Amino acid sequence: MSSDRSSPKQESSSGHNRVLDEAERLFRMRGYNAVTMRDIACEVGIRQASLYYHFASKEQLFVAVTERMFERHRIGLQQAIGENSHDLRSQLHAASVWFLSQPPVHFLSMVHTDMPLLAEENVKKLSACSYQSIFEPLRQTFIQAQERGEIRDIRPNWLAGFFLSVMESIPYATTFPGAAPKEVMVNEMIGVLLDGLKPE
Amino acid sequence: MSSDRSSPKQESSSGHNRVLDEAERLFRMRGYNAVTMRDIACEVGIRQASLYYHFASKEQLFVAVTERMFERHRIGLQQAIGENSHDLRSQLHAASVWFLSQPPVHFLSMVHTDMPLLAEENVKKLSACSYQSIFEPLRQTFIQAQERGEIRDIRPNWLAGFFLSVMESIPYATTFPGAAPKEVMVNEMIGVLLDGLKPE
DNA sequence: GTCTATAACCCGATAGAC
DNA sequence: GTCTATCGGGTTATAGAC
Numbered sequence: 001m002s003s004d005r006s007s008p009k010q011e012s013s014s015g016h017n018r019v020l021d022e023a024e025r026l027f028r029m030r031g032y033n034a035v036t037m038r039d040i041a042c043e044v045g046i047r048q049a050s051l052y053y054h055f056a057s058k059e060q061l062f063v064a065v066t067e068r069m070f071e072r073h074r075i076g077l078q079q080a081i082g083e084n085s086h087d088l089r090s091q092l093h094a095a096s097v098w099f100l101s102q103p104p105v106h107f108l109s110m111v112h113t114d115m116p117l118l119a120e121e122n123v124k125k126l127s128a129c130s131y132q133s134i135f136e137p138l139r140q141t142f143i144q145a146q147e148r149g150e151i152r153d154i155r156p157n158w159l160a161g162f163f164l165s166v167m168e169s170i171p172y173a174t175t176f177p178g179a180a181p182k183e184v185m186v187n188e189m190i191g192v193l194l195d196g197l198k199p200e
Numbered sequence: 201m202s203s204d205r206s207s208p209k210q211e212s213s214s215g216h217n218r219v220l221d222e223a224e225r226l227f228r229m230r231g232y233n234a235v236t237m238r239d240i241a242c243e244v245g246i247r248q249a250s251l252y253y254h255f256a257s258k259e260q261l262f263v264a265v266t267e268r269m270f271e272r273h274r275i276g277l278q279q280a281i282g283e284n285s286h287d288l289r290s291q292l293h294a295a296s297v298w299f300l301s302q303p304p305v306h307f308l309s310m311v312h313t314d315m316p317l318l319a320e321e322n323v324k325k326l327s328a329c330s331y332q333s334i335f336e337p338l339r340q341t342f343i344q345a346q347e348r349g350e351i352r353d354i355r356p357n358w359l360a361g362f363f364l365s366v367m368e369s370i371p372y373a374t375t376f377p378g379a380a381p382k383e384v385m386v387n388e389m390i391g392v393l394l395d396g397l398k399p400e
Numbered sequence: 401g402t403c404t405a406t407a408a409c410c411c412g413a414t415a416g417a418c
Numbered sequence: 419g420t421c422t423a424t425c426g427g428g429t430t431a432t433a434g435a436c
Contacts, residue, residue, distance in 0.1 A: 037430065165373075
């Protein structure tokens, strides 16, 4: 359905955003290098060259896709944490529910495999974006829990990284035969973490 | 396939192994897809076509490189754990010392980005190889600690994955400005983990 | 906005000389 | 064992018609 003329800012599923959606799905599944502009165009239902009407290059498309994804996480994460701002356990639980509701970010793959293929300018942009969207909200959560005396004094930087690294491994860990459901694994992780962080 | 018996064991840095060394370094730094046979040949100091005297294809070279790396980890890990077979803390410490002594494996990137580009046969081979070289030794370590009553009863599968995922994130986490040294982070992680796993 | 056609380049792999 | 030369194919990106 392509009636686009009337509404001035009708970008919901029109062209631009449709490209972003399919590109995000493919980039997430196979990484930046293994996805071709042909693949993306094919999923959208147009020809490869037509993509260049919407985005100037493959790299710019990837940056736009990734920035949009991080912004989604910033909003979702801040809302999840903010709605449970009383104790750390419910905050971490809400954060984990948010992560499990989203497709995996594959953050380490992105940093290690995708980023080095981009211009340094874009690497800086995406690194800053990931930091303030995902890392910083979690870091603040741990800092506040420490100020409330809920957990003992361990570098909040490290606690955020710890939590994220385990969350990132969940999609892989649950591919094992006989593995527990994601939710169970996450709750056990939070339990162990909070027990290990009890104040003296 | 006949092999010449004239030279007894002169394969240390001779041709074949020299290719394996440089290929391993490049594949680890940039991943399978982003490294070309020309890159590898250039590092070895030969021409791209000459690589095909040693390995039948890029994929076979990657498989050989990765199998050799996992075998190294199997030996190193089993030795580190076996030499400290009295309490879990010293075993995990020894395992972490081993991992920090080696270049990072980038396991999640390998599974997510590199593996899907290989033939299914090779994916199975490398998956099995990674499991028995890295995952299974750690899993057995946790199982034995549970039998000794050192830690409470949590799926050993999950504990091994937990430990590994954090170890894998260390190379990235220590790129942050003002981050603690790797050894400090690992020791804090082991401390938190063991406190969180104390038996009732 | 989408198309066709194509430029310009890089890749893995093979053939065959030395 | 290493070389040169090259083939066939895939890639990003551009030009210009509709």
